[in-house]
Amino acid sequence: MALERWFRRKRPTRSDDNSPAGLWLKCDECNAQIYRKDLEKNLYLCTECGHHYKMPADARVAMLADAGSFERWSGTIKGADPLAFEDTEPYVKRLERAAERQKRPDAILTGAASLQGEPVALAVMDFFFAGGSMGSVVGEEIARAAERAAREGRSLVTVAASGGARMQEGALSLMQMAKTTVALEALSRAKLPFISVLTDPTTGGVTASFATLGDIIVSEPQALICFAGPRVIQQTIKQDLPEGFQRAEFLLQKGMLDDVVTRPNLKARLALYLSLLRGTLTPTATAAVGGEPGGAAV
Numbered sequence: 502m503a504l505e506r507w508f509r510r511k512r513p514t515r516s517d518d519n520s521p522a523g524l525w526l527k528c529d530e531c532n533a534q535i536y537r538k539d540l541e542k543n544l545y546l547c548t549e550c551g552h553h554y555k556m557p558a559d560a561r562v563a564m565l566a567d568a569g570s571f572e573r574w575s576g577t578i579k580g581a582d583p584l585a586f587e588d589t590e591p592y593v594k595r596l597e598r599a600a601e602r603q604k605r606p607d608a609i610l611t612g613a614a615s616l617q618g619e620p621v622a623l624a625v626m627d628f629f630f631a632g633g634s635m636g637s638v639v640g641e642e643i644a645r646a647a648e649r650a651a652r653e654g655r656s657l658v659t660v661a662a663s664g665g666a667r668m669q670e671g672a673l674s675l676m677q678m679a680k681t682t683v684a685l686e687a688l689s690r691a692k693l694p695f696i697s698v699l700t701d702p703t704t705g706g707v708t709a710s711f712a713t714l715g716d717i718i719v720s721e722p723q724a725l726i727c728f729a730g731p732r733v734i735q736q737t738i739k740q741d742l743p744e745g746f747q748r749a750e751f752l753l754q755k756g757m758l759d760d761v762v763t764r765p766n767l768k769a770r771l772a773l774y775l776s777l778l779r780g781t782l783t784p785t786a787t788a789a790v791g792g793e794p795g796g797a798a799v
């Protein structure tokens with residue numbers, strides 16, 4: 502109990518965000534005071550140093566989809582509680598609270614859109630819903646999105662933001678790794694591209710399944726991408742870890758990622774990759790892309 506109280510004291514609560522003090526935040530990277538509204542207007546990037554903050558799923562869709570093109574697919578399936586799981590509160594209560602706050606039944610938003618004219622299915626994880634953890638609903642929605650994309654001739658773009666498998670659903674959460682992986686086969690058979698975007702953080706069962714199976718895997722700068730986190734590894738092997746371990750730039754160097762792209766350049770870069778893979782490259786797509794593909798963060 503003492504440990505639990507300690508964690509509770511350290512963690513800011515949701516109500517802090519709504520208080521007047523929550524109007525400002527101190528940048529984790531450069532310590533600058535940022536006005537929260539400015540952060541939102543700036544694609545959730547620090548206005549001083551460009552540090553990439555976690556982005557809400559709806560804002561992410563608004564950023565990637567062409568104006569007015571998004572048609573939502575997800576939202577009709579609700580989670581079950583097969584284990585009647587309870588820790589400090591029952592799992593169903595926890596789900597209800599998150600669903601009410603995030604205005605969706607689980608940690609995923611999928612739908613059809615066009616992305617600079619390319620027909621895509623988007624599957625965006627919501628980190629603010631139970632840490633973006635992947636339980637049965639998240640897995641099912643991603644699998645359905647992949648299969649529907651294949652049927653409708655759309656490319657698939659997923660945006661991962663997840664603490665991994667959802668513990669409260671036990672083995673059923675782990676099965677989503679296999680389910681999402683198999684569903685991606687439909688795209689492969691239809692010869693349609695799948696681009697996976699990894700954002701901070703992408704961990705556990707999400708890293709170990711669909712998120713690292715993209716034809717092209719792109720990450721945002723400085724994103725933590727791992728299976729087990731650095732602290733767990735350090736404590737297991739009892740050695741110091743190299744600088745930048747498990748961060749996007751480190752993984753790009755090691756060949757686990759294909760590209761690290763800053764958020765303002767992401768849409769144009771995705772459009773370029775999609776058109777290259779689909780053989781529909783036009784001079785406009787090439788001109789619109791920011792920075793050099795395959796390079797480090799700019």
Ligand SMILES: [Zn+2]
Pocket residue numbers: 528529530531532533547548549550551552
């Ligand atoms: Zn900053």
